[in-house]
Amino acid sequence: MPREVEIEERMRPHFIAMFTVTSLVASVALGDIYYDAGGDIATGNPNLDITQVEVTTNGSDISFSITVADLDADWGNYLIFMDYDLTTGAPENNNPWGRDIGGYAGFDSFTGAWLNDGGGSQRWVFIEPLGNEWYNASNPTTTIDWATSTITFNYVGLADWLVLGYGGTFGFEVATTGGSWGDPAIDLLGGEGTQPGWGGGSTITDLQYFTIPAPGTLALLMMAGICRRRRS
Numbered sequence: 001m002p003r004e005v006e007i008e009e010r011m012r013p014h015f016i017a018m019f020t021v022t023s024l025v026a027s028v029a030l031g032d033i034y035y036d037a038g039g040d041i042a043t044g045n046p047n048l049d050i051t052q053v054e055v056t057t058n059g060s061d062i063s064f065s066i067t068v069a070d071l072d073a074d075w076g077n078y079l080i081f082m083d084y085d086l087t088t089g090a091p092e093n094n095n096p097w098g099r100d101i102g103g104y105a106g107f108d109s110f111t112g113a114w115l116n117d118g119g120g121s122q123r124w125v126f127i128e129p130l131g132n133e134w135y136n137a138s139n140p141t142t143t144i145d146w147a148t149s150t151i152t153f154n155y156v157g158l159a160d161w162l163v164l165g166y167g168g169t170f171g172f173e174v175a176t177t178g179g180s181w182g183d184p185a186i187d188l189l190g191g192e193g194t195q196p197g198w199g200g201g202s203t204i205t206d207l208q209y210f211t212i213p214a215p216g217t218l219a220l221l222m223m224a225g226i227c228r229r230r231r232s
Contacts, residue, residue: 031056
């Protein structure tokens with residue numbers, strides 16, 4: 001066998017391995033599932049009762065899948081707050097939809113979605129250098145699985161941006177609410193417990209956290225068969 005052909009044959013497995021790892025990173029999604037107690041709301045609206053939230057990333061995008069007890073096709077409002085910049089953020093009880101949700105200062109991103117009138121979503125970011133105001137940002141794509149009562153928000157390119165700018169770890173809160181300015185959170189993800197309900201305000205007491213793994217870690221986890229982690 002000519003030496004050039006022999007070298008090519010020896011190198012081929014290495015090229016295949018490199019291609020396989022790259023393909024795994026592009027296709028695998030690593031995620032955490034965060035559970036919330038069912039029935040922990042004061043209003044009796046199952047479409048606002050969070051049961052779990054799954055956060056996943058493929059290394060480039062980030063997706064939030066919010067599952068409630070029973071999704072209603074006619075109405076429901078769903079919120080995602082993110083805190084990724086520890087040096088800036090919105091004041092306490094300050095969000096672009098005017099919802100009465102206090103207890104935490106420092107959110108950098110707010111997403112609100114609604115199901116009535118055909119549904120839709122908006123994303124806003126808080127920028128201190130531009131006057132301490134909320135500004136519209138690229139909206140996530142939103143899909144609904146009625147069979148599992150799950151709404152999924154996909155933020156294209158957000159994982160890349162968070163890793164480059166902020167190290168890849170961020171805190172977040174998920175809430176359900178009504179359709180009017182001043183409405184409180186009816187349910188909050190995590191350990192807040194039952195909120196007072198309509199007209200009673202609402203308070204965030206803790207955040208959940210997610211870390212975007214490095215691309216090499218994603219590939220290794222995929223090969224090990226580890227794709228999801230459970231959080232209580």
